[in-house]
Amino acid sequence: MEIAKKITLLFAILSAIIISLLSGFVWYFANDFAFEDFYKRLEARVRISAQLKLYQDVNNPAYAKMRNQYLERLPSEQAFIFEANSPRPKNIDSGLPQSFYKKIRAGLMSRYRVENHFYAGKSFKINNKDYLVIISANDPVGFRELKDLQHILIIGFFLSVFLSFVVGWRFSNYMLMPLRKIIKSVKKIKAENLHMRLEVKQGSDEMSQLAETFNNMLNRLETAFETQNNFISNASHELRTPLTIISGEVELALKAANDTEKQTIALAKIKDEAERLEHILTSLLGLAQSGFNGKNQPREAVRMDELLWEIKGSVNQVYPNSKIEIDLDKLPDDEQLLTLRVNKNLIKLAITNIVSNACKYSNGKSVNIALESNGNTISVAVTDQGIGIPQTDIQHIFEPFYRASNTNNYKGYGVGLPLSLNIIRLHRGSIAIKSQEGIGTEIKVLLPLMF
Incomplete structure (x- = not known):
């Protein structure tokens, strides 16, 4: 029924x-x-x-x-x-x-x-x-x-029950109309149009919560589908190159059986490509895992100012010459406005990738991390004075394995920012980027306070 x-x-x-x-x-x-x-x-x-x-x-x-x-x-x-x-x-x-x-x-x-x-x-x-x-x-x-009153009450009873049935039918249809609209909208959403979202009306009633829950689920589904598509489309291309190089170097090493120097060079090349292959596989695995929001990603209360100090220490170990400054001038007095309920490892990985890129492409120049809370959102802005990103490349910077045209002299695989974007989206956040080639880049991470 x-x-x-x-x-x-x-x-x-x-x-x-x-x-x-x-x-x-x-x-x-x-x-x-x-x-x-x-x-x-x-x-x-x-x-x-x-x-x-x-x-x-x-x-x-x-x-x-x-x-x-x-x-x-x-x-x-x-x-x-x-x-x-x-x-x-x-x-x-x-x-x-x-x-x-x-x-x-x-x-x-x-x-x-x-x-x-x-x-x-x-x-x-x-x-x-x-x-x-x-x-x-x-x-x-x-x-x-009294007899007349009895007849009136009996007739009124049946008439009232009939009217209550009619009113109840119209009332139930009116109350369930938003639910029917949600069902109709959800039926239109398929794998090829996962970008569509349900309309969420102002208010905190159950229908608004249901629509918002569906939108959150669609966000996770879209992330998972994009991750799957990226994995399939990029894995074959990115894995084929090092495997081809390894195969070619093995053939050269076999032909130069009596030339120790050539074998050494070939083995070194094989070692480098094997390491590159390992990094690619690790990155692909990270991208794949970041596309899901299962129970294997527990959340905990995290103080973002304390997390930034941990990230600074981690990045300094990789880039000892980096100059990272943390700006805490806009912190609120209430500590609760600095605390997020997130997966600490994933959030740390996402922001670490952004800070690492800023340090890598800054050539030792200062990198500033600014933390700010406005009561509903916590923002982490990472600003560098590095090589910047060409305007034609900015729209592709979050695509897996895509690298800007001015980064040929820097080692990388083009998976750090896409991985960070996936993690931030899983936490219902967003990333904004502003860059100018030769001047620097600013990447701002926005995370909702209530999650």
Whole structure:
């Protein structure tokens, strides 16, 4: 069963229960009020009948006149007055229970009803004799009103349930409309258009969270697909070159069996290409692993200022002559604004690659690392005074194994920045780059504070 139908059915059932309880309360109190009013009219006639029939005083004519002028005779009204110890009159209803008479003998006003026929009675003591005064009458108007009310409540119940079903159906469709839009949008996303994203409306409701969750998943999927495509497209090309060189050098070494110098040169070349092949394989593996976001990448709270000092120490070991300066002038007072929940090893690797490139292409010039937090985002800006990047190469700089045209004199494989980009994207961050050839490069890493 569809969710909309389930919601509608549940809404209708709950509405039916509430309406039935409300109708029951209305019926109970209306029934009680209608009977209470008629009983009071009977009780008034019991007292007046007692004054007219039992008490012999000067007021009897006044009571009789009041009775005839102001109290209308009720439908089927009958008055029964008899001594308590004498047999009951034959014309009185024999169906009156003993509890009715027992309450009368106790000196209380007693009531009883059979369908639409009402009884009220009380005992009076006159001249040391007990008399029972019982008045009976029908109440066709009140009974008919209750019947009409019963019909109205029954019709209203079914009409209300029907309306609640219609309203519930429209309400469920309205509430599930954003979900249907999300499903429709997700169905359009395929392997060839993973760049598409769902529209996330302002707010923090469940639908917005669901759309944002889908977008995060699509980010990871797009990264994984790009990694896979890059791996397949570049692995064959990048691995073929060192393998071809190794194969050629092995043939030269075999032909120069008697020439030790040529064999030494060939073996050295084989060693260099083997090391290059190892670096390429390691880089490809890193790219492949950075395209996934599984449980093997645990996250922890990391102070970014402390991490930058660790990165500085690591890079200084590789480039001893590098001049790395860490700018902490814009740090906030609250330490929580410097703490991210990330995979420390991956984030350290991503920023280390950027800082290492800055040191490598700066030729010993100063490299500045600036840390800043604006409350929602932490930014790490790495600025160097190196060779810079030609404008025609900037758009390709994050492609695996792509190297700028002015880096031929520097050793590298073109995987550092693509690997950093993958890692930053896995942490829902972004990288911005600004460079001018011959002047320097600035790469800014932006990471969301809440992750």
